[in-house]
Amino acid sequence: MVPLDHKDILFLAHQRHELYLKLLDCSTRQLSLMAGREGNDFPSLFECEAKEWNQITKEIEYIQEQMNLIDPEKSSASDSLLDLMKMIEQKVEAVQHSLSESAADTGADLRSVKNQRKVMNAYYRLDQNDQIPLYFDHKK
Known part of the structure; x- marks a missing residue:
């Protein structure tokens, strides 16, 4: 295995930052979906966003593991990343608050x-299915 140097840490840190920007974008899209969740395609759209979220977090975890292997001290998050x-x-x-409100509304509707x-x-x-209603017209 080839030892990795300072440039590799910087490259991985940049990749990690870019992935967190994608995660922010994904969370923004999820929030906007929650605001307009009236359509029939909401569940499928939200599921796509959730899948993308999971994929991005897996990539972040992988990069973090790589950074920890190279130099655990330099793999900590910067101030901009913390923000x-x-x-x-x-x-x-x-999004979680909106989901819980939606679940409560659905429960009330049910x-x-x-x-x-x-x-x-x-x-x-x-509720009685064995009887057939008969109507008589007494006027005729």
Whole structure:
């Protein structure tokens, strides 16, 4: 194995920084998707973004491992990288908050539908499938 030098660490650090920029962009797209999640294609779009997120984080982990092998002291994050990480964290927290709100809204909608179904069954006996309703017109 060829020993790696200072240039290699700088190159890996630059790659890591670029990947964190991609991660920030990905989190921004996820947040904008959450803002307009009304469409039918939302789940597939969000899944694509999640897959991209996972791929980028795997690449970051690999680069970090390589940097730790070369020189653990020089592999620590710079101030600009820490600022970038904080911005990513804020976006991820906003996405998580939006997801939890969406789940709560969906739960409330499901409870409402369940209650409406109970009312319909109570008044119109829709839950009985063995009877066929017959209507008589008494005017004729």
